[in-house]
Amino acid sequence: MISLQKISKFFNKGKTNEVTALNNISLQINEGEFVVVIGANGSGKTTLLNIIAGVEMPSLGKIEINGNDVTPLPEYKRSRWVARVFQNPNNGTAPDLTILDNFRLAALRTQRKNMTIGINAAFKKKVQEKISELGMGLENKINQPMGNLSGGQRQALTLLMSVMDDTNILLLDEPTAALDPKSALVVLKLADKLNKDLGMTTILITHNIKDAHQYGNRLIQLNEGKILRDINAEMKSRLSLPDIFEWFG
C-alpha cells in the first residue's frame, strides 16, 4: 500500500518563478489497485510519480510504502518496492548491455549485486520463457545489445523486467507516448496482465482518454497540483468516454 500524507512540492521556492507542483495531496493506494492518472500538462502528474519513486523529495508531507516511512529514502533504496517504466523508452534499459544482462540486473532489483557470476543456464532459460510470453520472437536474441531493439520492444521488456524480482509497485509515466499504436497496445495490455495476474499495484499516467477509460480500476484527475477527481472502480465502470472528455472541456 502507498500512502501519501499531506504532500506538497514546491520548485524554485522563494524565487520569482516559484511553482507549486503538488499542493497538499493526501492519497491512499491499495495493494493490487490499477490507478490511472490524467490531467492537463503541468498539473503535477510526473511530480507525483517522482515523489513516490524518490526522484524528487517532497517539500512537505510524508510517504509510506507497505507501512514503511520512506520519505527520506533516495531513489535507489525505494527500488526495493518500486519499479518504473519511463516515458522515454531509452531510459528503462541499458543499450550497450545485452538483453540478458539487463534482465539480470532487474532480477536483483531488491538485492545486493555480488561479485559472483549470476547468469547461468537456469537463469537464461527463465528469461527466455518470460520473454517468449510477449510473442515478439525476442527470446532468441537475449545475447544482443538492448540498443538494437525498437522503442516498443524496449518498453515491453522494461515492463517485463519489473516483475523479475519481488517488487510489487509499478509506476508508468506515459509509457506509450513515444510508441506507435501497435506497440502501445502491447505495452498497455502487458501492464494490465501484470496487474491482474500478479497483483502488481499499478499507477499509469496517460494523456490518452481512451486508454484512461479502458484500463485501470481507479481514475484520478489532477489539476494544478491537487486531486480534482478520484473515481473508484464501481463509478469508473459506469463512466462513458464522453463523460471523461467533458472533464477537459
Next chain:
Amino acid sequence: MSQFYLTALQLSICLGPMALGIFITMKIFNIPDITTDGSYTLGAVVTAVLLSNHWPVLAVLPLCMIAGSVAGICTALIHTKLRIDALLAGILVMTGLYSVNLIILGRSNVPLINIHSIFNTLSIFNNDIYNQLFVALLIIIVLIFLLRYLLLTDFGIGMRATGNNPIMTKSMGINNDFIKIIGLAIANALTALSGFLVAQYQSFADINMGIGIVITGLGSVLIADALRIWMNVSNIGLQILFVLAGSLIFQLVLAFSLAMGIDPNFLKLVTALFVLFIVALPRVSSQLKRAS
C-alpha cells in the same frame, strides 16, 4: 634492432594495467579520470621507497595498489559528493599528488639498483630479458582473467550499466555514487600497479615519470575502441585484449619513431600527434566519405 621492439613489448605489458584502468573509467563508467598521472607516479614512488628499505616485493605490490585506490577514491569523492566535474576532480587530485609523491620519495629521483625486484623473482630462461617478459606476462594474464571475471559478475553488470544508463541503474537499486567510487578505486589501483612495474623495469622512480602517461592509456583505449568497432566485438574478454593490443601498438609506434632516429625529446610530441591521429582518423574518413 629487435631489442628495440622487445623493450616496447615489455613496456606495453607494464603499462597494460594503466590502460585497463583508463578502459574502466572511460569506457565502462564514461568518466574522464585523469588522476592517472599522479597515481601512476604514486605507485612508482611507493615501490621505490619500500624496495629501497628492503621490503619484500610481494608485500609492496598490494600496498602500491591500495595507495592508488586511495587516490582514486579521493577523485571519486570529490566528483560524487561535492558534485565537481570529474575532469577537475582528477586534476585537483593529480596536482596534490605531485607534492605527496615528492614527500614520499624524499627527492626527485631514486635509483633502484641491487634490489630484489619482481622481475628477478623467476629465472626460467638463460636470458634475463625473457625472464622479465615472462613475469610481466604472468601478471597481465592473471589481471585479464580477474578483470574479465569481475565485469561478468552481477556487480560487474551493475558497473557497466551505471556508465551506460545511470537513470536505469538507480531504478535497479544501484547506488551510482558508490559504484563509481569502487570503479575509480579499481582503475587507479591498476594505474599504480603500472607504476610499480615500470619503476622496477627501468630501475628508478622519478617524480616526473607520470607526466602525460594518461595520454598513453587513452591512446591504447582509443585503438582498442577502433578495433572493437571495426571487428564488431562486444565480448568483454576480447575488449580487454584489445586494450592490451592498443598498448602494444602504441609502444611499437614510439619505438619505431626512436629507431627512425627521432630525438627522444620529441617523444611526447610524437605521442600527442599519434593520439590525435587515432582520434581524427574516423572523423576525417567519414567526412571524406560524405564529400565523395
